[in-house]
Amino acid sequence: MAAVLEDTPSHLRGNGRPVTEELTLTDLQVTGTIPAELDGRYLRTGANPLSGTSAHPFLGDGMLHGVRLRDGQAQWYRNRYVQTPFIKNPDVNVLDPSVMMDMTYSKANTHIVGHAGKFLALEEGHFPYVVDGDLGTVGPTDFGGVLKGSFTAHPKICPVTGELLAFGYSAMEPYLRYLRVSADGQLVQTENITVGGPTMMHDFNITQNHVIFMDLPACFNLELAMSGDMPIRWDDSYPARLGVMPRNGTDADVTWYDINPCYVFHPMNSYEDGDKIVLDVARFSHMWRESSVDFPPPELWRWTIDTASGKVHEEQVDDRPAEFPRVADHVVGLKHRFGYMMGMSDMDTDDPLKASGAILKYDRETGQRSEIEFGQGRVGGEPVFAPAADAKSEDDGYLMTYVYDANADSSSMVIMDAASMDDTPVATVQLPRIPNGFHGSWIPASVAD
Numbered sequence: 001m002a003a004v005l006e007d008t009p010s011h012l013r014g015n016g017r018p019v020t021e022e023l024t025l026t027d028l029q030v031t032g033t034i035p036a037e038l039d040g041r042y043l044r045t046g047a048n049p050l051s052g053t054s055a056h057p058f059l060g061d062g063m064l065h066g067v068r069l070r071d072g073q074a075q076w077y078r079n080r081y082v083q084t085p086f087i088k089n090p091d092v093n094v095l096d097p098s099v100m101m102d103m104t105y106s107k108a109n110t111h112i113v114g115h116a117g118k119f120l121a122l123e124e125g126h127f128p129y130v131v132d133g134d135l136g137t138v139g140p141t142d143f144g145g146v147l148k149g150s151f152t153a154h155p156k157i158c159p160v161t162g163e164l165l166a167f168g169y170s171a172m173e174p175y176l177r178y179l180r181v182s183a184d185g186q187l188v189q190t191e192n193i194t195v196g197g198p199t200m201m202h203d204f205n206i207t208q209n210h211v212i213f214m215d216l217p218a219c220f221n222l223e224l225a226m227s228g229d230m231p232i233r234w235d236d237s238y239p240a241r242l243g244v245m246p247r248n249g250t251d252a253d254v255t256w257y258d259i260n261p262c263y264v265f266h267p268m269n270s271y272e273d274g275d276k277i278v279l280d281v282a283r284f285s286h287m288w289r290e291s292s293v294d295f296p297p298p299e300l301w302r303w304t305i306d307t308a309s310g311k312v313h314e315e316q317v318d319d320r321p322a323e324f325p326r327v328a329d330h331v332v333g334l335k336h337r338f339g340y341m342m343g344m345s346d347m348d349t350d351d352p353l354k355a356s357g358a359i360l361k362y363d364r365e366t367g368q369r370s371e372i373e374f375g376q377g378r379v380g381g382e383p384v385f386a387p388a389a390d391a392k393s394e395d396d397g398y399l400m401t402y403v404y405d406a407n408a409d410s411s412s413m414v415i416m417d418a419a420s421m422d423d424t425p426v427a428t429v430q431l432p433r434i435p436n437g438f439h440g441s442w443i444p445a446s447v448a449d
Contacts, residue, residue: 011057014352015404015436018048028074032427036072037389040444042400045121046437047109051090056230056292059094061086062109062121064135065434067413074429082108082121082129083137095225103127104140110153114443115164116185122153124202133449143187149177154203159330165211169201171220193251196239200232205270205279206333212270213243216263218287230292242305257305257312263287268325268339269332277305280339282323297321322360324382328394337365338395340383352406359383359399361421370421377406385418386442395419398426400442402434409433
């Protein structure tokens with residue numbers, strides 16, 4: 001493994017080291033058998049600074065990594081920078097207020113989804129970036145001039161209507177906008193939503209009939225922004241609450257429910273159960289109270305909103321640190337039995353050879369947790385679900401992620417059996433080293449190609 005300087009920031013050490021060479025590889029070594037029904041792309045993005053350095057884990061340039069699967073073959077691996085203005089002008093300060101207000105200045109480093117025939121590379125402070133099926137950059141989109149501000153990195157695609165439900169937050173009023181995109185890709189609704197202040201709302205929730213906003217105490221701090229620091233800090237005086245609104249509703253239709261102070265980057269899923277709304281989330285006790293790298297361990301919790309009583313029941317599900325929760329795309333907003341998370345045990349070591357990662361599977365009916373352990377020196381990322389052909393159950397399918405092996409300083413794409421949770425992959429595609437990243441999707445060719 002390459003040596004790093006002592007003053008290298010911790011997020012750029014180990015597998016945080018950026019890679020800058022863009023590759024196209026077609027002669028890929030595969031162990032096992034790639035399921036023939038998998039026709040599409042596994043895509044993931046992350047913060048990979050072109051300059052080789054960044055002030056914070058969230059501020060690197062967006063680089064996409066993708067594997068194209070078809071007919072039981074891994075046809076190619078590609079990695080590409082999203083060609084945002086930062087690639088052409090790498091010396092621009094991402095925290096400069098004028099840059100933050102220019103909606104084309106996205107890092108596009110947080111998530112990638114497929115909707116209405118397009119691949120959208122996302123970052124929550126700016127416009128989405130459209131890329132093509134070979135990961136080439138098409139450019140930013142404002143949905144034909146309708147989008148006037150930021151667009152979340154975590155929109156939800158409704159499996160029933162095909163709508164893309166989203167929001168955007170801002171450091172200045174209006175602090176929050178709700179956005180609804182039709183199944184054919186038109187931005188058809190924009191609503192300003194009243195919240196308590198400039199909260200950082202990284203993600204939100206949908207059910208069959210509602211959206212749920214998480215108004216939590218991580219807030220924009222102008223003083224920090226002017227100093228060039230990460231401009232979000234914990235605010236003990238800011239109430240934590242959940243806002244429930246009909247999916248085609250307005251600000252006047254939002255009902256707010258108080259909860260205990262906490263922070264949630266990512267929910268697993270949410271659904272309606274009579275008069276109750278159930279949310280499974282990766283919950284932090286706080287976020288960025290002392291500094292911009294103050295991250296307590298996240299754990300799986302369940303919130304149950306009783307809309308009749310106006311109360312929220314809060315229950316810790318597990319005490320094992322885990323993040324990046326997902327469900328199968330076909331149950332997003334509907335009642336789920338199974339959820340999947342990136343296990344974080346033994347990952348706080350400074351020695352990558354001693355770290356170990358896992359995929360966790362939660363059965364919310366039985367309360368059981370099962371695990372796929374990758375072994376010492378091997379760390380995976382967010383588990384993404386792809387259904388099997390003619391699936392017979394919710395978990396009949398595959399889990400995909402990139403796994404970094406510190407022993408070889410290389411990576412692989414693994415395809416695991418989601419139903420059995422067998423530690424032996426269904427298939428493994430050997431790849432060059434892929435740095436730590438954030439979110440991704442399995443995008444079938446029928447969605448975008």
